[in-house]
Amino acid sequence: MAASTVSVLLLVFLPLVQMLLSPSPGLLWETIRDKDVLRAIWLSLYASGLAALISLVLGTPFAYLLARRDFRGKKLLESAIDLPIMIPHPVIGIAILSVAGAHHPVGQFLAWLGVRIMGSVTGLVIVLTFVGLPFHVNAVRTGFTAVPERLEKVSRSLGAGMTATFFRVTLPLTWRSLVIGQIMCLARAISEFGAVVIVAYHPMTAPVMIYERFTAYGLEYSLPVAAWLIIASLVLFVILRWVSAAGEKRP
């Protein structure tokens, strides 16, 4: 068991620690003063945050439906929602472009609205939502399932409507699952590269910039950007976990 633990820790942490320690402090400082790097990291966090919020708004009612209702085709729908986790990510990018293209009614409608997908922040957010949404839905559905339906029934019998029941009973008992869903969704979106590089090479996100610097200039120039992306993500996730843990102590 000890050997297994050490192996897992080495496998996960050694490359990350190496990545953080490799660039000199001077190089790290110089990198973070580069406006392109700052813009790329900010875009990654900003677009991923938007994708997480969209997943929260769209995915939460859907997760509730999956947790509470039985209907024909439910298993199929549950499998379908996991598809973005399974299929190669460039395929996701290609699929989104094919729908948003000039030959597809959706693409034509978006063009009529003046919405551009290819090479835009909008396209980027759509791609990140696509890849992150299943993580949010799955985490939140598990949370809803853990709340006995009878609590909601009793709440309704006491006079609370559906909305009041959700906010007074269901949400207080599941908000940690929502936070975990947001963390998972955000994490997945920040790390996305394969689909993003197809839909929006520019404006450049941090993973695309790391890839570009690696292919154009080599490991030395890509490492500091990667280190800053890891640091920014780590700070964000520590804050979210801290919020979740603080709530756990105060039910």
Add this chain to the structure above:
Amino acid sequence: MIEVRDLNLSLPGFALREVDLSVAAGEFFALIGPTGAGKTLLLEAIAGLTAVDSGRIDVAGREVTGLPPERRGVGIVYQDCALFPHLKVRENIAFGLRYRQVDPAAGRVRVGELAERLGIGHLLDRSVTHLSGGERQRVALARALAVEPVVLLLDEPLSALDPAFREDLRFMLKEIHRISRVTTLLVSHDFGEVQYLADRAAVMNQGQIEQTGPVEEIFSRPRTPWVARFVGVKNVFACAFESGRARLGDSRIRLAGPPSPGASHLAVRPEDILVSLERPGGPEVNCLEGRVSGFTALGQVLELQVEAASVVFRCQVVRQAPLDGRFQPGQPVYLSFRPEAAHTL
């Protein structure tokens, strides 16, 4: 007060079919039946927590079939209490008050009074996760009563409790009903509980109501062989009727009156049969000769199986240590019971 007419409700693998039920205002009514009979589903249909396929439900003279649960005025208490774990006892009890437009100060008074009446006044500021089973059930009851429902539905509220707590709460339920006169519909498996609490009852089986009537009538005069067996009448035999008597094998069983129309069975409660080693006197008593074929000890009672009139009767005798050797297998005995104890179904 509660009128259910021709109610149909289908779920995967189960259905309520053509359910009719009528509960009078202020009545304490019991729904009894085996597990999976549909009792809880019927309760939830009345509360609006499960949608029905067809039929009509009226509560307090108003049709509520299409109304959402929050507009029916029906309170429900489940066996597992379903207390809100994130709220304290006080917050649980006060949960529904804001939807009844109760002034906060009046609400606090009402919560306090209810808690005192139910013996949980000292627990108001506790978390519900630290309560015993009996305390949890009292909180659930207080929460349902706080909103002053027109109908109170109790889904086996006592069955998960220890016997001592169960008896306390049983008395409390009776007292609360006596004071509030709230129309109450109780689901229970416990016949003693039903006999103590309820005025009338309905027996459910496989999504249908088999019999409705005063509790004593259901237990003493079940209308179908299934209900008879369910309420503990262990001697239910198919028989023919001739000249106002039941023919069981070669024996003619005297009845108190003419057999009920369409009757095909005879039912006798085990506790109504006297088992003796000598033939009892009295021409008006049914007396059958038989032979003990086996026995089972049930606490202070010995249940004898006696072959008589081509069937096996189950009878009960009180265990008496010096005499327990009387009824060994093969022992000839006499079974006697009054015509009033012989029911036709």
